[in-house]
Amino acid sequence: DNYPLLMAHVAAAGYEPMESFMDQHPRTIGTVLSDFICGAFRGEAVTRKNCEDALCGFLQKCWWNSTAVRPCWKLLRSWLNREEVEMRNPISERMLKAFLAVGYKWNWTGFATLCWLMFHGLLRPEEGQGLRLGDIWISDEFPVGIAYLGATKTSKYAARRQHVLLDEPFLLQALRKLKRMLPAQCRLFALSPAAFAHRLRLIQKAIGLPEWVTPGSFRAGGATHLWLKFRNFENVRLRGRWAAPGTTLEHYL
Secondary structure, X not given: OOHHHHHHHHXXXXXXXXXXXHOOOHHHHHHHHXXXXXXXXXXXXXXXHHHHHHHHXXXXXXXXXXXXXXXXXXXXXXXXXXXXXXXXXXXXXXXXXXXXXXXXXXXXXXXXXXXXHHHHHOOOHHHXXXXXXHHEEEOOOOOOEEEEEXXXXXXXXXXXXXXXXXXOHHXXXXXXXXXXXXXXXXXXXXXXXXHHHHHHHHHHHHOOOOOOOOOOHXXXXXXXHHHHHHOOHHHHHXXXXXXXXXXXXXXXX
16 A cells, blocks of 8 residues: 555656666665655654555565665664654553463464563663573572673663663573573574564454554563552663663653
């Protein structure tokens, strides 16, 4: 349904009919499509979801240009991470349990465990989806663990190597089981960010919810849960690794 939006942009760029554009050099195709996404980001009429649908429509018609579209998917992921926090609706603990029940029922073990970890560890989407089992340490004596993060959003002006404390006993059991089953270099969720978001939509559809939960909802939900439980702003800030008071944390809560 959103493919005509892309066609209009391509025509305005001087490539008409559309078939002539499909045969252009991959760099030309990537540049024109990237301009379409950047223009949508700066405006208000076209949403990120519209852009995703338009790109999918484009690839259905010329699948051989999938390489040329890769920069566009990176732009859309960047768009998602830059969305206002009001668009990252916090997921409640009860809703998290519903997501976990469906995910484990469908044998999406790594996916469900990652959602759980992102909620309790207050992980950003890119932090969680890049996490490997070898990055997680679990104590043999106490119900506590640590997840070591690589490159993070705040690594340029905070610690380059950051970590999160894990103290949810049942989550630690699930992680310990995965570490026994899989090698350390395996990611908890080995597919793409687009596949992660797609599975979120499938679960929401299965439990009869509107599609408002995004990968950023787990960090927002975990922060809200901690605030309601302890009413300690500084504790939430430290666990979520927000740089300083006055940052986006205040908007989350």
